[in-house]
Amino acid sequence: MSALDDNIQKAEAHLARFRAEGVQNLINGESVPAQSGDTFESITPVDLSTLCSVAKGGAADIDAAAQAAHAAFPAWRDMPGKDRRALLHGIADAIVARAEEIAFTECMDTGQSLRFMSKAALRGAANFRFFADQAPAARDGNSSYAPGQINVSSRSPIGPVGVITPWNTPFMLSTWKIAPALASGCTVVHKPAELSPLSARLLVEIAHEAGLPAGVWNTVNGIGEDAGKALSEHPLIKAIAFVGESNTGSHIMRQGADTLKRVHFELGGKNPVVVFADADLERAADAAVFMIYSLNGERCTSSSRLLVERSIHDAFCALVAKKAANITLGHPLDTDTTIGPLIHPVHEEKVLSYMQVARDEGATIATGGEKAGGALANGCWVKPTLFTNANNRMRIAQEEIFGPVLTAIAFDSEDDALALANDVQYGLAGYLWTADSNRAMRFSDRMDVGMVWVNSENLRHLPTPFGGTKNSGIGRDGGDWSFDFYMETKNVCFATDAHRVPKLGG
Numbered sequence: 001m002s003a004l005d006d007n008i009q010k011a012e013a014h015l016a017r018f019r020a021e022g023v024q025n026l027i028n029g030e031s032v033p034a035q036s037g038d039t040f041e042s043i044t045p046v047d048l049s050t051l052c053s054v055a056k057g058g059a060a061d062i063d064a065a066a067q068a069a070h071a072a073f074p075a076w077r078d079m080p081g082k083d084r085r086a087l088l089h090g091i092a093d094a095i096v097a098r099a100e101e102i103a104f105t106e107c108m109d110t111g112q113s114l115r116f117m118s119k120a121a122l123r124g125a126a127n128f129r130f131f132a133d134q135a136p137a138a139r140d141g142n143s144s145y146a147p148g149q150i151n152v153s154s155r156s157p158i159g160p161v162g163v164i165t166p167w168n169t170p171f172m173l174s175t176w177k178i179a180p181a182l183a184s185g186c187t188v189v190h191k192p193a194e195l196s197p198l199s200a201r202l203l204v205e206i207a208h209e210a211g212l213p214a215g216v217w218n219t220v221n222g223i224g225e226d227a228g229k230a231l232s233e234h235p236l237i238k239a240i241a242f243v244g245e246s247n248t249g250s251h252i253m254r255q256g257a258d259t260l261k262r263v264h265f266e267l268g269g270k271n272p273v274v275v276f277a278d279a280d281l282e283r284a285a286d287a288a289v290f291m292i293y294s295l296n297g298e299r300c301t302s303s304s305r306l307l308v309e310r311s312i313h314d315a316f317c318a319l320v321a322k323k324a325a326n327i328t329l330g331h332p333l334d335t336d337t338t339i340g341p342l343i344h345p346v347h348e349e350k351v352l353s354y355m356q357v358a359r360d361e362g363a364t365i366a367t368g369g370e371k372a373g374g375a376l377a378n379g380c381w382v383k384p385t386l387f388t389n390a391n392n393r394m395r396i397a398q399e400e401i402f403g404p405v406l407t408a409i410a411f412d413s414e415d416d417a418l419a420l421a422n423d424v425q426y427g428l429a430g431y432l433w434t435a436d437s438n439r440a441m442r443f444s445d446r447m448d449v450g451m452v453w454v455n456s457e458n459l460r461h462l463p464t465p466f467g468g469t470k471n472s473g474i475g476r477d478g479g480d481w482s483f484d485f486y487m488e489t490k491n492v493c494f495a496t497d498a499h500r501v502p503k504l505g506g
Contacts, residue, residue: 002030003334003335004084004108004333004334004335004407006335007104007114007127007335008102008333009331009394010100010333011104011105011107011472012109012221012306014100014101014104014105015051015052015105015198018051018052018105018198018201019051019052019294020339021052022039022052022053022054022055023042023052023053023054023055023197023198023201023221023326024033024055024201024350025055025057025061025218025219025221026201026204026205026208026219027064027065027068027218027219027221027456028064028065028071028072028214028215029069029213029214029215029218030220031210031216032046032055032388032407033055033441034055034056034057034061034221034222035057035060035061035064036057036060036169038055038056038058039053039054039055039056039195040053040054040056040142040199040223040431041053041054042054042109042194042195042196042459043112043344044108044109045110045111045340045341045342045344045345045348045379046108046332046340046341046379047378047379047382048378048380051108051109051198052198052422053155054197054322055222056221056222056223056226056257057191057221057222057226057227058219058222058226058227058230059132059226059230060205060219061220061226061227062191062230062231062234063185063230063234065189065219065220066160066189066231066234066236067236068214068215068218069160069187069188069189069218070160070214070236071185072158072187072213072214072215072438073138073157073160073186073187075161075213076182076185076186076187076213076216076488077156077185077186077332078138079185081135081136081137081138081139081185082135082136084132084182084183084335085133085135085136085183086130086132086187087132087210087211087212088128088132088135088179088182088183089129089132090211091128091129091206091207091210091212092124092125092126092128092129092389094206094207094209094210095124095125095128095175095206096121096125096201098121098202098206098276099118099121099122099282099371101118101202102121102124102171102199102203103117103118103120103121104200105169105172105197105198105202106120106169106196106199107271107332107333107340108165108198108201108223108332108333109168109170109196109197109198110168110170110195110196110340110341110343110469111296111332111340111343111379111380112168112169112296112298112332113296113330113332113334113335113338113339114183114297114332114333114334114335114337114342115335115338116169116294116295116489117169117332120169120171120172120199120266120412121171122172123175124171124172124175124203124368125174126173126462127172127175127179127400127417127462128175128179128461129175129180130179130462131182131183131482132179132183132416134180134183134479134480134483135183135184136195136233137138138155138183138185138483139154139155139156139182139185139489140154140155141153141155141489141490141491143254147497148495148496148497148499149493149494149495149496150417150491150494150496151269151489151491151493151494152492152494153489153490153491154190154489154490154492155184155483155487155488155489156185156488156490157184157185157298157485157486157487157488158186158238158239158262158426158486158487158488159186159187159236159238160186160187160188160189160236160237160238160478161186161187161188161189161206161237161238161239161241161486162189162190162191162231162232162234162237162239162241162243162426163177163178163181163188163189163190163191163240163242163243163505164190164191164224164228164231164232164240164241164242164244164252164415165177165190165191165192165193165243165244166193166196166243166244167193167194167195167343167344168195168295168298168299168300168343168402169295169299170192170196170199171199171200171202171203173243174190174192174199174200174465175203175210176477177188177241177243177477180288180477180482180485180486182212182216182217182265183239183483183489184483184486185487186483186486186487187215187216187217187218187236187290187364188216188217189218189219189220190217190219190305191192191219191220191221191222191224191227191228191231192219192221193225193244193348194221194222194223194461195343195344196343197221200219200221201219204217204218205217214361216272219307221419224248224386224401228252228387229251229255230257230371232251232252232254232261232479233256233258234259234439235259235358237259237261238261238262239261239262239263239264239485239486240252240256240260240261240262240263240264241263241264241419241485242263242265242266243265243266243267243300244266244267244504245267245268246267246268246400246426246471247473248414249263249265249267249473249474252265253265255430257474259457261466262473262485263475264473264474264475264477264485265473265474265475266300266428266466266467266468266469266472266473267425267426267428267468267472267474268300268402268426268428268472268475269300269301269302269428269429269468270304270305270397270398270399270400270404270424270425270426271302271303271304271305271428271429271430271431271449272305272306272307272421272431272432273287273288273303273306273307273309273428273430273432273433274347274411274417274421274430274432274443275288275290275304275306275308275309275312275432275433276414276417276432276433276434276435276436276439277309277311277312278434278435278436278453279433279434279435280314280433280435280499281312281319281422282319283378283432283433283455284316285316285319285320285323286323287303287305287431287433287456287457288303288320288406288431288457289320289327290406290457291303291325291326291427291431291458292304292337292384292405292406292475293327293339293384294314294338295402295404296339296341296342296403296404297402297403297404297405298343298402298403298479300340300428300429300472301429301451301458302402302422303336303406303407303429303431303457304400304405304406304407305392305407305409305420306386306395306402306406306407306408306422307408307410307417307421308408308409308410308411309398309410309412309417310410310411310412311409313408313410315326317366317386317408318474319365320386320406320408321366321367321386321388324384324385324386324406325367325368325384326369327339327382327384327490329372329376329383329384332417333475335338337385339381340381341376341379341380341381342380342381342382342452343380344378344380345401347380347403348371348380348382350383350401350402350403350404351401351403351404351405352370352371352382352396352414354396354399354403354405354432355369355370356465357395358387358394358396361390361395361396362389362394363388363389363390363394363396363407364388364389365385365386365387366386366387366388366408367383367384367385367493368383368384368385368386368404368405369383369385370382370383370434370444377443378500380404382404382405382475383404384404385405385406386402386406386408387405387407387408388408389408389410390407390408391409392409392420392423393422394407397409397411397424398424398425400426407477414439414442414443416494418446418447421442421447422446422447422448425470425471426468426470426471426472427448427449427450427468427469427470428449428450428451428467428468428469428472428473429449429450429451429452429453429458429468430444430447430449430451430452430453431452431453431454431456431457432447432452432453432454432455433454433455434454440454442454446467448470449468449469450465450466450467450469450472450473450476451465451467451468460480462478463475463479463480464478465477465478465481466478466481467481488498
């Protein structure tokens with residue numbers, strides 16, 4: 001038996017219970033079907049076969065979950081931070097113990113390759129451990145002094161919150177949002193993306209098996225227009241944390257307006273990687289290739305625009321094209337695979353539509369530009385693609401394609417590069433490659449994005465802020481920034497002198 005066959009066999013063993021039982025909602029610690037009895041089918045993008053049926057939750061299910069989160073909130077809020085820390089570390093331990101199951105399930109559910117998903121559980125566990133360790137001090141504020149007064153601030157959890165997560169790397173992104181919510185003392189109603197429900201079910205099960213009290217974390221599956229809308233509008237839900245498309249973020253903001261919901265959005269990106277002629281070009285090429293073609297290009301921080309100084313543009317693009325053409329497409333459970341199938345046929349169709357857009361706009365397809373054939377033809381594989389001879393007004397340079405597709409544009413000067421980098425509706429991330437430290441400081445300071453990586457690709461440090469500007473989002477994740485979203489700040493002023501109190505009415 002080959003290693004791939006062995007992995008497929010293991011994956012089928014992990015999927016067997018989902019195939020037999022489907023995916024239910026988990027509300028108040030109990031596994032329950034949708035109140036309507038409705039379900040929908042979850043397919044694998046590997047061959048478009050059905051993985052299992054999934055409870056199709058709606059407004060009644062969201063209401064039950066919100067009521068459970070509301071009832072559980074006082075006890076969870078008042079639990080000492082050190083006790084929440086112990087529980088969250090227990091969840092992290094349980095995630096690590098089931099790392100293979102999580103990885104294999106996510107590969108089949110999303111099409112992401114095992115090469116990257118093998119680390120998903122460990123990343124998720126690291127998120128829980130990091131925020132768990134912050135729990136004992138989450139309510140701490142500060143003190144300030146002024147003549148005749150002492151001010152003391154503190155923080156408290158905002159209440160039940162809604163978390164809506166996407167289908168790209170859903171396990172890790174769910175932990176990234178839910179771990180700080182729980183550490184702060186909030187209770188949670190989680191609505192996973194309908195295209196990737198399996199690992200969300202594993203995650204909430206793991207949490208309850210580790211001892212999380214009933215009602216603290218509830219998961220309701222369903223379609224965004226029904227379950228997602230009901231969650232955004234529910235009066236008991238105090239805030240919505242959402243990762244996904246910018247247009248969906250706008251809908252959520254409108255839906256939450258009547259109840260004055262706090263929102264935190266991590267949205268789309270059209271992130272530039274800017275390469276100057278003085279950079280280490282081999283490393284820059286490797287970084288550019290990694291940041292657009294890893295994770296099937298389905299990542300918010302992908303470097304989907306390649307801005308290259310004109311003197312090296314042609315040679316650098318040829319190097320990138322050569323590397324892209326050598327990337328291995330294959331079954332996501334094959335350890336040699338870098339690019340697996342895209343999440344769903346509808347998304348594959350969207351990505352492939354940009355190949356004709358590029359031709360119509362006059363760009364050149366230097367490599368890729370088509371669906372993979374042969375043994376991969378029945379799934380959603382798209383070859384890694386590089387567009388050249390492009391300009392920044394083209395749709396391929398302005399719109400988020402969210403696949404293994406890179407658009408290269410030449411620039412003539414630093415000012416030209418900066419103008420190109422900033423001239424999109426998004427502002428999530430930027431990548432800069434140069435040997436000139438003064439330029440690096442100057443250029444990164446003027447980029448209109450939330451995050452910049454200089455001579456690196458997406459190095460993450462959990463205490464640092466993560467988020468974007470413009471249409472890429474509202475708010476920041478990471479470190480204390482996460483707690484600022486999930487908590488309210490209160491200031492108490494103590495008068496230390498008998499200051500004059502104004503007299504009115506006698």
